[in-house]
Amino acid sequence: MIKMVKTRLGIDLGTRNSAAAFVDESGESVIVHFQESETADLKRRYGNEAKHIFPSVVAYDRYGECMHVGEMATRFEGAFWDVKRYLGKSYEEALKEKEKLKHPYTVIRGSDGEAKFKIGEKEVLPEEILSELLKKIKIDAEKHYNRLYGSEIRFDRIKITVPAYFGRNHKIATKRAGEFAGFENIHLIPEPVAAAIACMHAGKFDEDDRYALVFDLGAGTLDIVIVDHRILKKASDEEIEKLKLMDITGNIELGGDDMDSKIVDWVIGELKKDKIDVNDDYIEEIQKKVEQAKIDLSTDLTASIHLDRLGKSITLTREKLEGLISEMPLSGKGQPFLEKCRTELNNGFKNAKIGKDEIDKVLLIGGPTKMPIIRKMIKEEIGDCIIEDHEISPMLCVAEGACLKDIPIIVGKPYGLIKYDQFEEVAKKGVTMPIRKTVTWDILPSETRIPIHIVQEKEHPYYDTIGKEYDILVDPTIGNVQRADITFKLSREEELDITVEYGGSKIELPLKSRKLFKTKESNLMDLLIKEFVGDKSNYNTSYVMVAATHAMLSAVNLSEFMEKSDQGKVKEAKNNLESYFNVVHIHIIRKLSELINEFGITEKNIKEGIDEEVRQRMREIGKALEGRKDFLEVKENMEVLGRVLGDATRRMRWSVEQAKEERVKAKTVLEKGMTVRNQRGDEMPKEVSGRIEDKIAELDRAIVDLETEMKNAVMLERGVDGGNILKVSHLQVELDALLELA
Numbered sequence: 001m002i003k004m005v006k007t008r009l010g011i012d013l014g015t016r017n018s019a020a021a022f023v024d025e026s027g028e029s030v031i032v033h034f035q036e037s038e039t040a041d042l043k044r045r046y047g048n049e050a051k052h053i054f055p056s057v058v059a060y061d062r063y064g065e066c067m068h069v070g071e072m073a074t075r076f077e078g079a080f081w082d083v084k085r086y087l088g089k090s091y092e093e094a095l096k097e098k099e100k101l102k103h104p105y106t107v108i109r110g111s112d113g114e115a116k117f118k119i120g121e122k123e124v125l126p127e128e129i130l131s132e133l134l135k136k137i138k139i140d141a142e143k144h145y146n147r148l149y150g151s152e153i154r155f156d157r158i159k160i161t162v163p164a165y166f167g168r169n170h171k172i173a174t175k176r177a178g179e180f181a182g183f184e185n186i187h188l189i190p191e192p193v194a195a196a197i198a199c200m201h202a203g204k205f206d207e208d209d210r211y212a213l214v215f216d217l218g219a220g221t222l223d224i225v226i227v228d229h230r231i232l233k234k235a236s237d238e239e240i241e242k243l244k245l246m247d248i249t250g251n252i253e254l255g256g257d258d259m260d261s262k263i264v265d266w267v268i269g270e271l272k273k274d275k276i277d278v279n280d281d282y283i284e285e286i287q288k289k290v291e292q293a294k295i296d297l298s299t300d301l302t303a304s305i306h307l308d309r310l311g312k313s314i315t316l317t318r319e320k321l322e323g324l325i326s327e328m329p330l331s332g333k334g335q336p337f338l339e340k341c342r343t344e345l346n347n348g349f350k351n352a353k354i355g356k357d358e359i360d361k362v363l364l365i366g367g368p369t370k371m372p373i374i375r376k377m378i379k380e381e382i383g384d385c386i387i388e389d390h391e392i393s394p395m396l397c398v399a400e401g402a403c404l405k406d407i408p409i410i411v412g413k414p415y416g417l418i419k420y421d422q423f424e425e426v427a428k429k430g431v432t433m434p435i436r437k438t439v440t441w442d443i444l445p446s447e448t449r450i451p452i453h454i455v456q457e458k459e460h461p462y463y464d465t466i467g468k469e470y471d472i473l474v475d476p477t478i479g480n481v482q483r484a485d486i487t488f489k490l491s492r493e494e495e496l497d498i499t500v501e502y503g504g505s506k507i508e509l510p511l512k513s514r515k516l517f518k519t520k521e522s523n524l525m526d527l528l529i530k531e532f533v534g535d536k537s538n539y540n541t542s543y544v545m546v547a548a549t550h551a552m553l554s555a556v557n558l559s560e561f562m563e564k565s566d567q568g569k570v571k572e573a574k575n576n577l578e579s580y581f582n583v584v585h586i587h588i589i590r591k592l593s594e595l596i597n598e599f600g601i602t603e604k605n606i607k608e609g610i611d612e613e614v615r616q617r618m619r620e621i622g623k624a625l626e627g628r629k630d631f632l633e634v635k636e637n638m639e640v641l642g643r644v645l646g647d648a649t650r651r652m653r654w655s656v657e658q659a660k661e662e663r664v665k666a667k668t669v670l671e672k673g674m675t676v677r678n679q680r681g682d683e684m685p686k687e688v689s690g691r692i693e694d695k696i697a698e699l700d701r702a703i704v705d706l707e708t709e710m711k712n713a714v715m716l717e718r719g720v721d722g723g724n725i726l727k728v729s730h731l732q733v734e735l736d737a738l739l740e741l742a
């Protein structure tokens with residue numbers, strides 16, 4: 001049987017780049033290798049690490065169907081990148097972001113005030129776009145595992161990293177990205193803490209080190225935490241229960257992207273001086289070339305920005321770049337980039353109430369920390385205790401740490417209750433969840449209601465309770481009781497429950513459910529899938545989905561009886577097919593669950609016959625599916641599996657041939673035996689000759705059955721359950737024994 005291994009997968013879902021790592025059988029982390037990322041372009045940027053970097057880019061076609069993700073998507077103009085910066089944001093916040101970063105996206109307002117993108121005819125949430133990345137990363141991780149160890153892998157826990165400073169809306173949206181990707185058992189892990197874990201695992205902290213500062217400046221976020229190494233060290237391998245961070249600070253809108261935006265402004269200004277007017281058509285090329293120049297300037301002193309479309313080249317020096325980020329304020333106001341970073345760093349120390357001289361190690365994470373000016377600022381502020389990047393990779397250690405340990409999620413922004421216009425803190429930032437806290441509310445005689453209003457620092461209130469007021473009415477007949485206990489429960493995954501105990505009764509606040517769709521298919525969904533796949537007018541989709549299922553089934557059933565080398569090939573082909581099949585399957589479930597919601601479909605409706613309108617929509621879903629890249633991959637991989645299975649079955653056919661030879665041999669031996677005995681005047685006992693003849697007949701039938709079954713398996717119509725193969729070989733053994741007697 002194919003060996004099946006279960007392990008954890010850590011995904012660093014970055015604004016610009018993602019990475020992933022899993023734990024192998026010996027408990028060590030393995031960074032996933034993305035074969036598609038081995039391009040000259042990515043190698044130029046990230047050197048040897050390019051193969052581990054998965055660009056967080058998704059390309060859609062004009063109908064809003066996802067075409068490509070990762071490196072392939074970077075080649076398409078109009079692809080989506082930096083989507084993490086829109087996660088969990090309101091429409092208004094997203095518009096500001098779009099303007100600041102000069103993104104060409106069409107941002108629209110969702111029904112709860114949330115930001116969505118209009119892509120073709122579709123309205124897509126940022127987390128849906130990110131889910132496309134997550135799906136592909138998981139597929140590639142499975143492939144990598146299979147290439148390395150030849151066994152099948154099931155990731156039983158998927159950990160997605162988030163900036164420690166992310167608020168609740170952002171975290172909920174990240175988790176939903178995982179749900180959209182069809183993942184179950186998703187854990188969120190704070191990025192800088194994951195990096196510290198990887199660093200400790202690699203032995204980069206000294207035994208007596210106490211405080212370590214993690215400064216994580218990525219493409220979109222700055223995250224600063226101070227961790228106590230003594231606590232990290234003590235934590236058990238599996239879970240760091242009481243990880244109290246000394247401090248956590250940052251800015252989820254500050255990163256390499258903001259620098260790029262400043263440089264783009266400067267380039268546009270330079271072009272203007274030459275009377276070249278830049279319209280929107282040129283922006284994407286300028287952005288890409290500017291980013292490359294900025295990266296080059298971490299090692300070189302000058303870089304050229306070649307703008308092919310405009311036929312123009314502009315030189316950017318390191319001096320100029322440093323000038324731009326240390327002098328020019330962001331968005332035309334406020335502090336310059338470098339000063340913002342410095343301020344956040346100093347805020348961290350103020351809150352942690354420790355001195356900078358108490359920091360033993362500084363861990364720099366994220367691409368922009370490779371810039372000499374950023375490193376210089378850190379050295380000026382904290383001193384020379386930076387762990388060098390050849391010791392630990394600033395681009396990959398977040399993913400690595402994420403798969404190594406279960407790190408609980410941390411409160412990024414404090415929670416509080418608004419009481420008589422004052423903020424009463426319920427959960428402090430930096431503490432780990434789960435949290436349970438009860439706040440007492442003394443009701444004044446004049447009060448007729450208790451307004452429950454929870455806020456999280458600067459959070460926009462669109463998702464659920466936060467920011468919304470719930471009224472608990474005070475019952476005047478209760479007399480003098482006049483106090484209420486409000487209990488907050490934040491689960492390990494930051495899910496919030498609030499109960500109010502007042503006048504002897506307990507009230508649970510009706511918080512909105514956050515799950516968009518169920519990952520486990522319900523009965524209703526099963527029925528609808530059957531209708532969808534069984535619909536003859538969905539011919540291509542139905543055929544591919546059914547045939548792929550059978551191909552995979554055949555692979556599982558047949559592989560046990562194959563030669564070792566065939567087993568490996570079949571397994572790999574089946575794995576590839578399965579990954580894409582799962583993605584498509586999840587997509588179908590999602591589309592069908594939209595239909596269920598839209599039409600209010602019930603099991604009864606399905607049993608009584610589906611409306612023509614619904615059926616028509618199912619056909620449209622089928623048609624749209626046919627253009628999707630992952631659907632095409634299912635077809636392609638199904639053909640590959642078909643070929644591999646065909647080869648393997650041909651070799652199995654050879655063993656059928658052998659069985660046939662055995663049969664011929666049996667007949668000959670039987671006849672010879674009879675002749676010899678006849679000559680000796682002694683008859684073969686009826687019982688023996690009869691049994692041999694019966695066995696030969698049985699073998700005949702088994703060979704025919706097996707041949708038919710194998711033919712069907714090759715045509716991918718049906719699985720071979722192996723029963724006939726076993727039967728043939730058993731019969732061969734029995735015949736051999738009988739022939740001895742003959």
Ligand SMILES: Nc1ncnc2c1ncn2[C@@H]1O[C@H](COP(=O)(O)OP(=O)(O)OP(=O)(O)O)[C@@H](O)[C@H]1O
Pocket residue numbers: 013014015016017018084217218219220221222255256257291294295296298365366367368369370371394395
């Ligand atoms: N050598 C370099 N010098 C300067 N900047 C760099 C370098 N390498 C990468 N960058 C910049 O770093 C950013 C990408 O870094 P990284 O992959 O760490 O971010 P991310 O993980 O995608 O973002 P975040 O952590 O904010 O979600 C981009 O802005 C990129 O231009």
Ligand SMILES: [Mg+2]
Pocket residue numbers: 012014015191218219366398
């Ligand atoms: Mg990052």
